[in-house]
Amino acid sequence: MISKAKGTYDVLPNESFKWAQLEDKARKMLTLFGYKEIRTPIFEYSEVFHRVNEQSDMVTKETYDFLDKGNRQLTLRPEGTAGVIRSFVENKMHVQNNLCKLYYIGPNFRYERPQKGRFRQFMQFGVEAIGSNDSALDAEVIGLAYSFIKELGLKGVKVRINSLGDNESRQNFKEALTAHFMPHSETLCQDCKNRLDKNPLRILDCKIDNEHEAVLSAPTPQDHLNAASREYFKSVLSYLDSADITYEIAPKLVRGLDYYTHTVFEIEADIEGFGAQNVLGGGGRYQSLVKELGGPDLPGIGFAFGMERLLLAMEAELLSFSSEPTPDIFLVATSHEARLEAIKILFEARNKGLIADMDYTGTNFKSQFKAALKSNSKYIFIIGEDELANLTVAIKNTETQEQEQVPMKIAVRTVISALGK
Template identity: 45%
Template sequence: MNYKRPKGTADILPNETKKWQFVEKTAKKVLDAYRFNEIRTPLFESFDLFSRGVGETSDIVSKEMYDFYDKGKRHIALRPEGTASIVRAYVENKLYGPEHGKPLKVYYNGPMFRYERPQSGRMRQFHQLGVEVFGSRNPETDVETMALAMDLFRAFGLKQLTLVVNSLGDVETRKAYREALIAFLEPHFENLSKDSQERLHKNPLRVLDSKDKKDQEIVKDAPSILDYLTEESASHFEKVKAMMDDLEIPYTIDHRMVRGLDYYTDTIFEIMSDAPGFGALTTICAGGRYNGLVEEVGGPETPGFGFAFGLERLLMTLDAENIEIPDESPLDVYVVGIGSSTSAETFKVVQALRQQGITAEKDFMNRKPKAQFKTADKLKARVVMTLGEDELKEGTISFKAMATGKQTKINLADIYTDNFKNQFVQELAVLTADEK
């Protein structure tokens, strides 16, 4: 029987994992600069955590959850997003305690699961990197976190980005706007999609987020939530915009943007790309403020702000902007052995180089020298060391800098000394001194 990977999943092969490692390493540098610390949570949680935290009317809960009953008859779900799990960990581990400091800034990175139709950039198992900030109502937190998101994408080399913001206001705002939106939509009830008809009285804001073209045509004339902001929420949003202007962070406002999760309040945002190949603006990152979610999960009153982006979608965006991923682990030395009697010594050389922090490789397939040199070229080795039977007798080894083609001979015994790495650097510098 031939086994195949489950539909909607992918094998990330060695030539691709280097790209993932570059993204993760680059992200960590930026996150460190903003003083975010990593948090890791289980891949599965109680179903109720997501149905309560994310919202029963969201597509994630109503259509896309991978859920099941385990042997203990517990209702379990594979995590479809990161925030609810992080909030649960925040509450359960009492990270709101004074010893942890405020605001608490964390990030996560790992696989998520949603049962949806697989398509470009959307998988049933996908990977998400996200951040959460707990404990601060200050609009500066909104701006700092959005600035972090933009800095992350710039660190990856992306340029064709648009930051889109909106405010969903507080509970009072949502209540007033909910009534106005229902009043606007009810005359169009028969023309709404089935999903939007079901949501109209449960969560009418979700109608604004519909992907149905008929729904989109109807809601384009819907009232703006910005006209219903309470004085406090309006002030918060004005401060956010003013600080964005002060920091010269370009942004646009979209009053119809609501996001697909029920827990958002006040500031929400998306980062969009118009890179060639997408055909239209494509969302690559989204997030916002969620001031009531910690309480919903059983914790004390705690404001929060966060965002997340999919790594698969990010890599597609890097390709769309033709950004070349640098090799984060180049090969320093390829050791070529000529003659069967050199095999044992070339192995010793490779191991000695590795012990000194010099990346090294050799042939393990008993190939002829020509094939070994081709492999060294394919692997883009900086240096090729060649050991033939004559060199073995002399106690020397050829040292060739591939960038210039220049070579010299060094004593084989030097490789086994403690300070060979310094000698290696010096030899390579001499042979590449004229490189342009």
């Protein structure tokens, strides 16, 4: 037996309907906010992700990189934003719209240690709003993420928000971090020693040194915002207040990707048993990513949610979607001639919008009837010798256990009427 690869999972038929409904909920909410779907390849040329200005662990340690048969360096996408921006630039989408509002749903790949709710192949949905520096847009994007989590029925939903400031503020912060961590460099892990030279912000994300005294006492981005950045952040918060969105300022929040500037945020909820893992998703503003990928100097803002974590959160809170769809009709036929009539009814029912099925394993009446009951079908249509002779169908209501004989030509209409469809 060959098993699935480490860090992956199978979505079986008894679970897939939950995924479909979660995606449907996401699409409906995204459409309300004016976002349109974009679908990009699951692999890109490596330079889309491996950029000079991106030194996050996700890119430097966790990507799946490979050479194709043409000796081209490719990478399975570890996150959605970079591929969306590459497509935005390549297809000159800025020419058609001053503001481009996009969403995506699909798998991503990171080589990291698998744990509950975290896999090497994982599903994300996210948004990118590209082309505006308006602080009201930050509030809209945050409001969209906030509204979606509340729509799922999760409790205690709130936004944790911070500002990294503009490029000047961010550079001042990086210099302050370098000066702060330099005296402690010998006590930091090897990765953080390397980060000290390349990108000290990533030290704040370190899973090894997260309780290090120097990390706990590190300066915050808020301490180094210039006047313009402070004013921008204040404006974002004022719009959140107007929208009645619950938030708290998280002074040390920096998020895990290097392209963020100005607003960064996370969405969390009070979830029983999740502990410190209550953060369900997040994102932020980026000013230079479009330009880095060969496009015009346009800003953007976005977020992403891991769908596995959303489903686990709903399960932990005993929240459920609607029940898995079951057949309206299941047909049971006792002979070859009866099956010919059953096939006619089967296709008529489907053409009229009913979920209909029958047994295809060539079993006897008893086994077919057992399969019909197991399917949880609302009605069972039985065509035996008597029904065939009289051109009728025995219709059994599985809820009331009542059974009646109905002419074949009106059998489907009878069920449609009973179901109120």
